[in-house]
Amino acid sequence: MKEYKLALSDEILMQVEKPARYIGNEVNSIVKTGDEKVKIRYAMCFPDVYEIGMSHLGMKILYDMLNRWEDVWCERVFSPWVDLDKIMREKNIPLFGLESQDPIKNFDFLGITIQYEMCYTNILQVLDLAGIPLRAKNRTWDDPIVMGGGPCTYNPEPIADFFDIFYIGEGETRHREILDLYLECKEQGLSREEFLRKAACIPGMYVPMFYQVEYHEDGTIKEFGPIYEELPKKIKKEMVLDVSNTYYPLKPVVPFIKVTQDRVVLEIQRGCIRGCRFCQAGQLYRPVREREVDVLKKYALEMLKNTGYEEISLSSLSSSDYSQLEELINFLIEEGKEKHTNISLPSLRIDAFSLDVMSKVQDVRKSSLTFAPEAGSQRLRNVINKGISEEQIIQGSSLAFQGGWSRVKLYFMLGLPTETEEDIRGIAQLCNKVAATFFDVVPKEERKNGPVQIVASTSFFIPKPFTPFQWAPMNTKEEFIEKAYLTRSAVMEQINQKRIKYNWHEADTSVIEGVLARGDRKLNNVIESLYQKGCIYDSWSEYFKNDLWLETLAEHGLTTEFYNTRQRSFEEILPWDFLDCGVTKEFLMREWKQAVGEVESPNCRQKCLGCGAARYGVGVCKEPKTGGQS
Amino acid sequence: MRIRIKFSKHGAVKFIGHLDIMRFFQKAIRRAQIDVAYSGGFSPHQIMSFAAPLGVGLCSNGEYLDIEVNSHQGREDMMSRLNEAMVEGIKIENIVALSDNAGNAMASVAAASYLVEWKLKAEKPQGLKESCHSFFAQKEIFVTKETKKSTMSVDLKPGIYAFEEKEEGIYLLVDASSSGNIKPALLLEAFFAYLNLPFNPNSIQITREDTFTRDKKGSLIPLDQAGENF
Numbered sequence: 001m002k003e004y005k006l007a008l009s010d011e012i013l014m015q016v017e018k019p020a021r022y023i024g025n026e027v028n029s030i031v032k033t034g035d036e037k038v039k040i041r042y043a044m045c046f047p048d049v050y051e052i053g054m055s056h057l058g059m060k061i062l063y064d065m066l067n068r069w070e071d072v073w074c075e076r077v078f079s080p081w082v083d084l085d086k087i088m089r090e091k092n093i094p095l096f097g098l099e100s101q102d103p104i105k106n107f108d109f110l111g112i113t114i115q116y117e118m119c120y121t122n123i124l125q126v127l128d129l130a131g132i133p134l135r136a137k138n139r140t141w142d143d144p145i146v147m148g149g150g151p152c153t154y155n156p157e158p159i160a161d162f163f164d165i166f167y168i169g170e171g172e173t174r175h176r177e178i179l180d181l182y183l184e185c186k187e188q189g190l191s192r193e194e195f196l197r198k199a200a201c202i203p204g205m206y207v208p209m210f211y212q213v214e215y216h217e218d219g220t221i222k223e224f225g226p227i228y229e230e231l232p233k234k235i236k237k238e239m240v241l242d243v244s245n246t247y248y249p250l251k252p253v254v255p256f257i258k259v260t261q262d263r264v265v266l267e268i269q270r271g272c273i274r275g276c277r278f279c280q281a282g283q284l285y286r287p288v289r290e291r292e293v294d295v296l297k298k299y300a301l302e303m304l305k306n307t308g309y310e311e312i313s314l315s316s317l318s319s320s321d322y323s324q325l326e327e328l329i330n331f332l333i334e335e336g337k338e339k340h341t342n343i344s345l346p347s348l349r350i351d352a353f354s355l356d357v358m359s360k361v362q363d364v365r366k367s368s369l370t371f372a373p374e375a376g377s378q379r380l381r382n383v384i385n386k387g388i389s390e391e392q393i394i395q396g397s398s399l400a401f402q403g404g405w406s407r408v409k410l411y412f413m414l415g416l417p418t419e420t421e422e423d424i425r426g427i428a429q430l431c432n433k434v435a436a437t438f439f440d441v442v443p444k445e446e447r448k449n450g451p452v453q454i455v456a457s458t459s460f461f462i463p464k465p466f467t468p469f470q471w472a473p474m475n476t477k478e479e480f481i482e483k484a485y486l487t488r489s490a491v492m493e494q495i496n497q498k499r500i501k502y503n504w505h506e507a508d509t510s511v512i513e514g515v516l517a518r519g520d521r522k523l524n525n526v527i528e529s530l531y532q533k534g535c536i537y538d539s540w541s542e543y544f545k546n547d548l549w550l551e552t553l554a555e556h557g558l559t560t561e562f563y564n565t566r567q568r569s570f571e572e573i574l575p576w577d578f579l580d581c582g583v584t585k586e587f588l589m590r591e592w593k594q595a596v597g598e599v600e601s602p603n604c605r606q607k608c609l610g611c612g613a614a615r616y617g618v619g620v621c622k623e624p625k626t627g628g629q630s
Numbered sequence: 631m632r633i634r635i636k637f638s639k640h641g642a643v644k645f646i647g648h649l650d651i652m653r654f655f656q657k658a659i660r661r662a663q664i665d666v667a668y669s670g671g672f673s674p675h676q677i678m679s680f681a682a683p684l685g686v687g688l689c690s691n692g693e694y695l696d697i698e699v700n701s702h703q704g705r706e707d708m709m710s711r712l713n714e715a716m717v718e719g720i721k722i723e724n725i726v727a728l729s730d731n732a733g734n735a736m737a738s739v740a741a742a743s744y745l746v747e748w749k750l751k752a753e754k755p756q757g758l759k760e761s762c763h764s765f766f767a768q769k770e771i772f773v774t775k776e777t778k779k780s781t782m783s784v785d786l787k788p789g790i791y792a793f794e795e796k797e798e799g800i801y802l803l804v805d806a807s808s809s810g811n812i813k814p815a816l817l818l819e820a821f822f823a824y825l826n827l828p829f830n831p832n833s834i835q836i837t838r839e840d841t842f843t844r845d846k847k848g849s850l851i852p853l854d855q856a857g858e859n860f
């Protein structure tokens with residue numbers, strides 16, 4: 001029998017679902033056992049199940065970067081699934097890194113990427129299973145430095161007590177500095193607190209324990225600021241200036257089991273020129289920075305070779321806006337023919353070019369078209385600045401129907417600011433028009449794949465920090481459900497209603513997500529208490545315990561009304577105001593006023609709106625503008 | 631040209647299931663830049679056939695798969711490229727060329743041999759030699775097989791070709807064809823019941839030693855002996 005080292009016994013691994021989640025050993029995973037150059041052990045965590053975490057690009061980028069450094073060994077760690085979670089608690093098995101299978105507790109750093117609010121209890125699960133005190137203030141040098149990163153750190157306050165450092169912005173820029181500082185402080189025998197105090201002076205680093213908040217009687221913030229003079233009052237996001245010359249994981253880990261994103265992922269650009277007013281990512285990652293197409297071609301070939309994947313997908317917020325898209329896609333199609341690689345296309349704007357590409361890379365009969373108008377009426381689309389018109393949708397689907405497609409997916413949001421019943425009815429009417437278009441342009445004898453099938457989905461709008469809607473009230477659960485019913489009955493009234501299927505997203509999670517998204521420090525106690533009551537995997541509807549969330553909020557004297565449904569004033573100090581994500585508050589206010597005035601704003605290629613991101617001096621801000629509206 | 635690959639599987643990778651091993655090899659063959667043949671159609675796939683699936687938790691010294699290649703640079707080259715593309719615990723043991731009329735790996739499987747070892751040597755029961763002998767000497771060995779719909783009683787005896795003590799543990803050679811496959815754990819359960827001993831599957835490690843097909847004369851030969859060196 002061959003010896004091997006695993007943190008879990010055979011008995012446990014035979015008992016749990018998908019043991020491959022816990023054994024590491026995948027192709028391209030990095031093992032530095034016995035390497036004397038390694039001075040820092042870094043655990044990179046995605047607080048959800050393996051298959052989700054392994055699909056995340058940001059984590060792969062940082063894993064690759066950290067492991068390129070000789071003195072660092074970065075490993076991966078994910079949330080154990082509920083079956084193993086239970087066993088680990090019963091048997092007191094500490095959480096371990098996949099590569100070495102060593103306990104996380106003995107690592108120097110635990111970096112947690114925080115991609116969605118509903119994973120907050122899983123963060124506590126990871127800390128707890130690792131044996132790390134949940135609260136930063138209770139930790140010693142025996143515990144790893146717990147760092148948070150990712151989109152949720154643009155309002156880190158609801159989880160501020162659980163982190164030593166939040167890294168605000170793109171992870172490539174300051175990690176080396178932090179690690180060097182750490183080594184230096186350890187060598188000099190400084191205290192953990194002294195290290196953190198120095199770390200808090202590195203740009204982009206937010207050390208919550210050194211910041212204090214005071215509240216007004218009504219629960220809003222009275223004052224917020226650092227407790228030491230040398231610390232910045234405002235923390236500016238970190239950003240990669242040259243995205244073509246930076247780290248990229250050309251040898252990503254290839255999981256044994258099927259994961260959500262089971263293919264090579266090529267990030268073609270960062271940021272988005274569009275400025276949809278509901279979209280947080282569109283603001284956070286400004287300005288748009290494109291990768292050079294030659295660099296991307298090289299990356300694509302190399303990654304396909306190093307992983308053996310048969311599929312590659314392009315990643316960005318809006319791939320249609322990538323200026324070299326045609327060249328890149330044609331290259332990949334040509335390569336793919338020779339080497340049997342498929343391209344999975346991100347949702348492109350539907351036009352002649354994208355339809356042509358789609359017909360080359362997928363089976364038209366089986367694939368569907370996707371439109372994301374987000375709102376049912378032109379009026380409301382102007383409010384949210386979603387630059388897509390009914391005409392474009394009808395024209396796009398007409399072209400597509402003629403090309404043989406017959407399935408269409410349409411995505412909308414309910415509960416957008418200023419929404420009326422008319423706007424909601426517009427959703428059903430738009431779906432009906434798309435269906436009618438099919439019958440208009442496809443003669444009976446050519447309807448080989450059966451008649452048109454339309455799937456309309458609505459999600460509930462959740463206002464997010466650093467968007468023009470950050471001050472806006474969110475709907476209540478009751479309003480949401482009423483709106484979903486209205487949408488459904490409006491769909492039923494359409495002539496083509498039999499061709500339209502309507503789905504809506506659950507309202508309960510949206511309410512809690514809303515609370516967490518714009519929450520403040522008071523929520524730390526709530527989250528910890530929920531975790532102690534057994535909540536984990538809240539992002540999985542089968543484990544989300546809505547009643548418990550509401551009950552626990554109430555126990556702490558907090559309400560969903562305070563966080564969600566009240567209108568915030570421009571004067572209010574928002575919990576995330578101490579962060580500078582690149583765009584200014586003045587810009588967001590301007591955009592809010594434009595929204596209420598139902599006025600669209602041009603995109604970054606047409607005209608600069610002076611959002612504030614130009615001070616980074618890169619990307620689209622430096623391009624000449626074309627003028628005009630979108 | 632048709633190629634048969636023999637590989638072994640040990641250590642942590644024993645927890646990777648059969649379907650995932652298939653996916654692993656599809657990618658490994660691409661990483662190794664083997665000029666593998668694809669099927670036609672809208673979504674072409676590598677022409678690939680695996681011999682008997684191996685249960686999760688079992689190790690193996692004799693797993694097989696067949697592929698088809700359009701071109702190659704010799705056996706040595708292919709072995710080393712493939713081994714480069716493996717992970718810790720999976721190793722290419724042999725590669726042979728198959729003649730056109732040789733059956734594919736999946737269809738050819740007739741039997742498999744297994745070695746059963748005790749993880750803690752001290753737990754190996756006393757007097758195994760005799761008990762194996764008398765167990766195997768029975769005329770019939772009935773076990774209850776549970777399927778989704780029903781439980782039925784089947785006689786395993788006709789499919790057991792060897793059941794004997796070895797220094798490391800128990801060696802067994804059993805039917806592994808698609809119609810009569812005997813799972814070693816099921817047989818061991820029957821053996822322990824026969825001995826009136828409790829059966830703890832976690833105290834033993836089962837390793838598939840090899841997978842066999844029948845030659846023209848009907849004798850069992852390892853699957854790679856159905857092919858030739860190239």
Ligand code: SF4
Pocket residue numbers: 286287288603604605607608609610611612613614620621
């Ligand atoms: S500064 Fe102007 S061009 Fe640059 S991201 Fe902002 S709006 Fe776009």
